[in-house]
Amino acid sequence: MAALFIVTAPDGYSGSIRMAVGVRANQSLAGVRVLAHKETPGLGDKIDADKSNWIQGFSGKSLQEPAPAAWAVRKDGGVFDQFTGATITPRAVVGAVKRTLLWSQQHFATLFTQTATPIPQEAKP
Numbered sequence: 001m002a003a004l005f006i007v008t009a010p011d012g013y014s015g016s017i018r019m020a021v022g023v024r025a026n027q028s029l030a031g032v033r034v035l036a037h038k039e040t041p042g043l044g045d046k047i048d049a050d051k052s053n054w055i056q057g058f059s060g061k062s063l064q065e066p067a068p069a070a071w072a073v074r075k076d077g078g079v080f081d082q083f084t085g086a087t088i089t090p091r092a093v094v095g096a097v098k099r100t101l102l103w104s105q106q107h108f109a110t111l112f113t114q115t116a117t118p119i120p121q122e123a124k125p
């Protein structure tokens with residue numbers, strides 16, 4: 001069981017970065033992928049799974065590991081690498097993933113613990 005969030009980081013170097021963030025019922029990340037962005041080729045575009053494996057570093061992470069304060073790029077005191085000469089883009093992605101985890105933590109009961117209701121059989125004419 002996992003929830004898939006389609007979220008936007010509004011604060012990329014060149015505007016919005018659209019992402020898919022998968023959160024498991026144990027509140028860890030199933031994975032993150034960038035769906036659309038306008039970041040600079042060779043700099044910010046390393047967030048794209050086709051360009052580097054940086055985005056794969058989120059898999060398995062949660063607000064327990066690392067702790068919330070460490071959800072930042074290294075330059076800001078966190079555990080996530082920035083890119084050489086490009087900190088703005090990864091900072092935006094890390095922030096959006098962290099906000100997604102916080103939101104899913106706040107709405108945990110709604111997302112993961114409601115029991116499934118059977119779909120009623122349609123009345124036959």
Ligand SMILES: Cc1cc2nc3c(=O)[nH]c(=O)nc-3n(C[C@H](O)[C@H](O)[C@H](O)COP(=O)(O)O)c2cc1C
Pocket residue numbers: 013014039040041043044045082083084085086087088089090
């Ligand atoms: C033409 C140009 C394109 C840039 N593209 C990006 C980008 O896509 N992502 C990014 O984070 N920084 C980009 N930068 C660099 C930023 O202006 C900024 O210097 C950098 O993100 C800050 O990181 P730093 O403190 O590690 O240098 C670009 C700079 C220039 C001149």
